[in-house]
Amino acid sequence: MVKCRVRYAQDIESITFESYKPRKIHSLKLVPFHASYAYKYEDRTDLHAAFQNKEDCSDVILVKDGWLTDSYYANLAFKKNEKWYTPSHSLLAGTQRQKLLDKKRILRQDIALTDLDKYSHVSLFNSMILFKQIILRIDSISD
Numbered sequence: 001m002v003k004c005r006v007r008y009a010q011d012i013e014s015i016t017f018e019s020y021k022p023r024k025i026h027s028l029k030l031v032p033f034h035a036s037y038a039y040k041y042e043d044r045t046d047l048h049a050a051f052q053n054k055e056d057c058s059d060v061i062l063v064k065d066g067w068l069t070d071s072y073y074a075n076l077a078f079k080k081n082e083k084w085y086t087p088s089h090s091l092l093a094g095t096q097r098q099k100l101l102d103k104k105r106i107l108r109q110d111i112a113l114t115d116l117d118k119y120s121h122v123s124l125f126n127s128m129i130l131f132k133q134i135i136l137r138i139d140s141i142s143d
Contacts, residue, residue, distance in 0.1 A: 025124060025134050029054045030143045033062035037091040047072060068111045074124040077106045085109040096127050
């Protein structure tokens with residue numbers, strides 16, 4: 001699998017390709033996050049800082065103003081009663097997330113930190129990781 005990165009401002013500045021291997025995700029840590037990340041910025045300083053708080057977990061769930069948003073590198077969907085819900089308050093409206101919403105495979109919903117125990121599983125996905133390729137039980141999330 002190969003990842004293509006396009007760096008641009010007004011015009012394309014560079015295009016690079018690199019081998020891509022998804023990280024093994026076995027646990028998630030809830031981490032407060034206060035920055036905005038509506039676009040894929042090259043400067044990921046705030047995201048890196050949040051990721052450093054993962055302790056012994058393999059990734060983080062970023063919590064902004066009490067709402068679940070995304071992980072370090074992926075959008076999220078939470079399973080409840082055989083349906084999957086993606087946070088309305090996502091930081092980055094990813095292309096794969098939008099495709100899943102358009103196909104009604106996931107539904108948009110406000111998901112408060114206090115509602116986490118109403119869900120059974122979480123799936124991490126992005127343009128390189130298929131939806132349901134990574135699924136964890138909710139009890140694999142620590143605060």
